[in-house]
Amino acid sequence: MLDVLAITSPIFLIIALGYFAVRQNIISQDVARGMGAFVMNFALPALLIKTLSGREPAEIIHGEFLIAYGGGSLIMLTLGIAYTRFIARKSFANATLQGLGMSFSNSGFIGYPVAVQVLGPPAAIALALCVMIETLVMMPLVLVLGDSANNNGHGRLHVLGNAIKSLCKTPIIIAIFIGLCLALTGINLPGPALKAIDMLAMASGPVALFVIGAGLVGLKLKGMRIDMARIVFGKLVLHPVAVFTLVWILPPMEPVLQIAAVSFACSPMLSIYAIFGQRYGHEGLCAASLMVATLLSFITISTALWLLDITQVFGPMP
Secondary structure, eight states: OOOHHHHHHHHHHHHHHHHHHTTSSOOOOOHHHHHHHIIIIHHHHHHHHHHHHTHHHHHHHHHHHHHHHHHHHHHHHHHHHHHIISSSOOOOOHHHHHHHHHOBIIIIIIIIIHHHHOOOOOOHHHHHHHHHHHIIIIHHHHHHHHHTTTTTTTOHHHHHHHHHHHTTHHHHHHHHHHHHHHHHHHHOOHHHHHHHHHHHHHHHHHHHHHHHHHHHHOOOOOHHHHHHHHHHHHIIIHHHHHHHHHHHSSSOOHHHHHHHHHHHTTOOOOTHHHHHHHTTTTTHHHHHOOOOOOOOEEEEEHHHHHHHHHHTBBBBBO
């Protein structure tokens, strides 16, 4: 357990440092948001290009991983929406948000920094695969469900089309496309370009963690405790269990990718969860759930890695 804490503690210390820096007005929250934009638009795309280029396609596309992680995420989205809508009797927009919170991990800002400490370079491949699922499947699906539930006057196909157009313009998706093209064609980037990409990629992990901590400042826990507890339990416990189950029953893949799939699922929900809440009128619930899930994820991630280590269900930890 101490070995696991040695991996996870520095990660959450950087998150605490980000919180402290904004809380004490060492930097402003606007500056922290700018740092987050840097990670999303430059550092993470550079990491993906660096990881995908120069590899054989067979090293990049892992169908079992996509099915396990994507299937577990879709199962949790469906269960979250169904329970909230039909058992808890909430609106469909509210149910969609709760399902999103239970199924959509913060892969770039927490999942990758954790996985790279445990697994090393293969974590970047897992990040690319998770991003494919989350941005090409989960995000359009949630936008279609949420916008149609909000009755914005557009049909679901129209909403889906707009969502796909918007996602195709995001730097992370463009970076995956560039990386795959470089891998398929065997083209090597010039040395100065590779050096610049490598420098940007190295900044992705620590800056992302700092931004997560900074974003927790000002979030308040207000009412809605049952809904909040449901979302947090679904994300930190049920989502990893769903992904673990599919990894266990599907044809075996590389052990490092099996561990990566579960560790990414252990991450709290995406950092823009509160923005989705604002879009559908439930910002307070989403912000409170994000804060609690991020704080508790130190315990759940450490516990999950410890269990994987002592049971060696997927083999010894790297």
